[in-house]
Amino acid sequence: MKKNLVLFSMAFCFMAGLTAQQQAVVLPKKTFAVKEICKTTWDTPKGLSYKKVAGANLGVVSFEVMDKKRVAYLSDAVNEISIADKITGHVTDKFAVAAAPHDFVYDKNNFYVLYENGVLVYDEKGTLVKIVPYPSNLVGAMRVARYNKGTYLLMPSGNSVQIENAEGKAVVENHKGWITETGLFVLGQLNGANAYKIQVSDAGGKSYEKTFTTTLKTAGVYVVGANQNRLVLDVQTYVSESPIQVERHIVSIELSGQGLGNVVSDIKTPDCYYVLSNKDVVLANDGTVLDMVTAPQGLMLFLLTETTDEKAAHYPSELRTMKYHFNDHLLQASDKNK
Numbered sequence: 262m263k264k265n266l267v268l269f270s271m272a273f274c275f276m277a278g279l280t281a282q283q284q285a286v287v288l289p290k291k292t293f294a295v296k297e298i299c300k301t302t303w304d305t306p307k308g309l310s311y312k313k314v315a316g317a318n319l320g321v322v323s324f325e326v327m328d329k330k331r332v333a334y335l336s337d338a339v340n341e342i343s344i345a346d347k348i349t350g351h352v353t354d355k356f357a358v359a360a361a362p363h364d365f366v367y368d369k370n371n372f373y374v375l376y377e378n379g380v381l382v383y384d385e386k387g388t389l390v391k392i393v394p395y396p397s398n399l400v401g402a403m404r405v406a407r408y409n410k411g412t413y414l415l416m417p418s419g420n421s422v423q424i425e426n427a428e429g430k431a432v433v434e435n436h437k438g439w440i441t442e443t444g445l446f447v448l449g450q451l452n453g454a455n456a457y458k459i460q461v462s463d464a465g466g467k468s469y470e471k472t473f474t475t476t477l478k479t480a481g482v483y484v485v486g487a488n489q490n491r492l493v494l495d496v497q498t499y500v501s502e503s504p505i506q507v508e509r510h511i512v513s514i515e516l517s518g519q520g521l522g523n524v525v526s527d528i529k530t531p532d533c534y535y536v537l538s539n540k541d542v543v544l545a546n547d548g549t550v551l552d553m554v555t556a557p558q559g560l561m562l563f564l565l566t567e568t569t570d571e572k573a574a575h576y577p578s579e580l581r582t583m584k585y586h587f588n589d590h591l592l593q594a595s596d597k598n599k
Contacts (some may be wrong), residue, residue: 299562477508486543
C-alpha cells in the first residue's frame with residue numbers, strides 16, 4: 262500500500278451522505294509560491310541519519326520550526342533530535358531521545374516527544390525535564406500538540422485528548438476535532454464520494470461547518486493548522502483505487518469569527534517519500550506553510566506562500582516527476598543479514 266494512505270492512516274475521516282450544505286465548486290483565488298529554504302543531506306557529518314529496516318525506511322518522522330534561524334528534526338532512525346540551521350540545512354546540534362518516538366512539538370524552549378504511553382519533555386540541551394503520562398486505553402495516538410500551556414494528543418478518531426493542563430497537572434479531557442494554534446478544534450470528515458466536511462468549534466461551544474467538493478474522489482482530509490484568517494488542510498484524492506494511489510493538495514480556506522469561507526489557495530505536492538514521516542507539513546506562526554519533502558538526494562524544506570501570480574515558482578520538476586516511494590524500495594528478507 263502506498264505511503265499516501267499508510268502515512269496518513271489515522272482514521273478520522275468517516276463516510277456520510279452528501280447533504281444540502283454542500284457548496285458549489287469555487288475555484289481558488291490564489292496558488293502557493295514555492296521556495297526551497299534549505300536542504301539537508303543523508304548520512305553526512307552535517308546531515309541527517311537514514312536507515313533501512315524491515316517494513317519501512319527511517320529518517321525524519323517529524324519536524325518543528327524553532328525560530329527564524331533553526332529547525333528541528335525528530336529521527337526514528339537513530340532516536341535523536343537534530344537542530345539544523347534554517348538557511349544552510351547543516352545540523353549544528355543533536356541529542357538522544359528515548360527509542361521509537363512518534364512525533365514532537367517545540368514549545369517554550371522545550372521539546373515534547375510523543376511515545377506509546379507518555380510524552381517525554383526535553384530541554385534544548387537534551388536533558389529530560391519531565392514525563393507526561395497518559396492512560397493506556399488512549400491507543401493509537403500519533404501526534405502531539407501544545408496550546409495555552411496544555412498538552413494534547415491527536416487520536417485516530419480525529420478528536421483531541423488533553424492530557425496536561427496549564428498548571429502541569431494530569432487530566433483526560435476529550436474534545437471533538439484537532440486542537441489548532443488558535444485554540445479552535447477542527448474536525449475533517451468525508452462527505453460523499455467527492456466532498457469533505459469541515460467542522461470548527463471554539464472553547465465556548467460555538468461551532469460552524471461547511472462542505473467542500475473535490476474533482477476526484479476524496480480519499481481523506483487532514484488538519485495542518487489554523488491562524489486568525491486561514492485554515493490549512495492536507496486534502497487527498499484518489500488517482501486510482503486499485504492499486505491505491507492518491508495525490509495530495511495543500512489547501513487554505515478563509516476563516517473568520519463568522520465561519521468558513523471559500524478555498525483560497527491550492528497546490529499539489531510532490532509524490533516523493535524517501536522515508537516514513539508522520540508530520541511533513543506545518544503552518545508557521547507567520548501564516549506561511551512549510552512542507553518537508555524527503556528524496557534520495559536529501560531532505561528539502563519548502564516555504565509555501567499564497568500568491569495570485571499564476572507563474573509563481575513551483576516545486577522543482579525533478580521532484581514532481583520522481584514519484585519515489587520507500588514502499589517500492591523496502592529492505593528485502595535476503596538483505597537483512599547483509
